[in-house]
Amino acid sequence: MLIRTPREGGEGGRAHFFATCPRGLEALLAEDIIAAGGTEVAVTPGGAGFSGSQETCYRLNLHSRIATRVLCRLGNRECQNEQDIYRLAYGIAWPKLFDVSRSIRVHVTAVKAPFRSLEYLTLKVKDAVCDRFRADVGRRPDVNTAAPDVRIHLYVTANEATLYVDTSGEPLWLRGQKIAKVAAPLKENLAAGILRLSGWTPGTPLLDPMCGSGTLLLEAAGMALDDAPGLSRAMKDFGFTKLLDYQPALWKRLCTEAAARRQTAEKLPIWGADNDADAVARARQNLAHAGLDRLIEVKHADILDLTPPAPSGVLVSNPPYGERLGELDALAAFYPRLGDALKKRFAGWYCWFLSADARLPKLIGLRPDRKIPLFNGALECRLYGFRIVAGSARK
Template sequence: MSDPKPARRVIRRNESAQLQHWFATCPRGLESLLAEDIAAAGGQEIVSTHGGVGFVGNKEVGYRLNLHSRIATRVLCRLASADFSSEQDIYRLAYDVAWSQCFDVSRSIRVYVTAVRSPFKSLEYITLKTKDAVCDRFRADVGRRPDVNTAAPDVRIHLFLADGKATLYVDTSGEPLWMRGQKIAKVAAPLKENLAAGILRLTGWTPAQPLLDPMCGSGTFLLEAAGMALGDAPGLARDMKDFGFTRLTDYDPALWKRLCMEAAEQRTMADRLAIWGSDNDDDAVARAQQNLAHAGLDDLIEIRHADLLDIDPPVTSGVLVTNPPYGERLGEAEALAAFYPKLGDALKQRFAGWTCWFLSADANLPKRIGLQPKRKIPLWNGNLECRLYGFDIVSGQHR
């Protein structure tokens, strides 16, 4: 699923008995890639919406997605859904779920509410109502209620409100899936791993092509690209306790073990990867190196300290992908305004033969660097609306 073109997996007839409805979330702009991952995991009836994709599948499909998708943020399993018009409807929806069959009362919980055009004044109150319903139902069924833990809950319960419909999900991912357990050293504005992986796929990069991130920060693009090149399942490096499904009553350790073993067998070996990183900040270079070493990739990828304006490409053609500083602070914005024309010149002079991709929130980036983009792809980095700009650099562009 992490491969650029994931293969579709077909659910066998005898597996379909326990089909469930799921919803997987992802950074906005990556829904079509997530739908590909879901199809590759064996999901059916796939429907994309803003920020996520609904589908049908059995538990194995849910586990596969948690293990293999580089794009998903969370994989949620649907428990109940109904039209609503009042707070009491929400309470009733949550009370009607047989929670004690879903997880043990000793597990701590947290309720998350997301709403599109909510008719309610306070979503905090709705969160409280939902939590009360879960606890009341537990008390009625087993005589005790679960504790609430907002910092590190065992079980995350999600309520979605949209178009007069309320849907309750239990979160099978737990910690968000972009937390791969790989990045131990962070920089100021790191990309989330699933956004970086999605960008790599949107550029059309394949592991057969050279890749360069000349503003690599903590090395997110490098780590994701290496994982894709080696056929690594991103969930394999995560701590088991980070997965929410391990705390649900229907957890099937044998199934999970089999999927992990199959995934480990698919991993390929390499002595060297055609992936390079650089950054003009010593601290960022050290952190990226630390992260690659932690992932066992430091022998495969070269990182060095260099200014993007000074570097020569490592080979004659390839894919450059990077996210420059956002320039949100004043000094940064001024420095960037001066930097971009120089960047355009450096690309035209030295990167003929390369396709260069920049993730930026700056709508004027193409004008500033003086190049016509061949692609402009809208993407969201959290709440920040961005574009992924793609430029083909051809020789003779520099006058």
């Protein structure tokens, strides 16, 4: 991915990258990029561009809990029509990037672009890649939309197009830890971002009283044990391993260093609960699959009756949002009871809830200290933080 095209200069073995993330977590992503050795970080909605070496790219894929994908920029140009897109793609030396035996898939993202059909743009890029291979090596790569070896991304704006190759492969929030899921699960990188935004740090008691399949618990455990999230994925799952400039010795060294940093513990001050017995079973199954079932306790309990496991700590949860009228009515009745339970039992705790329901702060009867805009996929949410004190919080 450090191959230079006529449009992409570069010195010192550095390339231009763009990492994506859930909207609202861009500042945390920038921290991860800098920690991996990235420079010239430029934050934009949904991600951040940066300059970095091949080691920077590998480190970010291995260690970032926030990134969704790490894309390496191959070239860009002004584009007014589909033929300009074709010229851009054909101008990339694809046979120097990956072998013709590798299968491909093209992804197109457009923002205020003057093109009617994204499918047609996808076809033009695919044709250009295949035509360049045929011209250079006499063969063309196969297309595989389900499980491609190489993912090519085209990003189009009103007057410019940029091509990237995906160094991550499957999205990085797929840690390879969860084998049992529940409806509308929280993605792992959003869960990690919520934990960091809450101010929770390893060693501080943490409770998720509506834990579902245990995503927040798994992420918290990984952070507490300094376990690089990329270690749980097989090496074949990363896109950079399919490229011709893949450096297995470098990748092995980084993985060995990350594995050596792993901490051990007999017990973690992390607890989960849920009033759905099936969700509890799934959370326990996921923790067992990750080798964490002896470190974290998960019980079948209702948050309204739950006794805090420590005198103080951080409570973080992703409660049901409610999308239909009956669900909204049920939540409207639930929120005041939740507020009463928090005031009665959780004095000394900092409680955080991710919700798309703007009524939550009013109906819960508590004034939030923080309201942080976040997106759960395409759904706009707020992360509400409530500091629970004994007695009245009014001055």
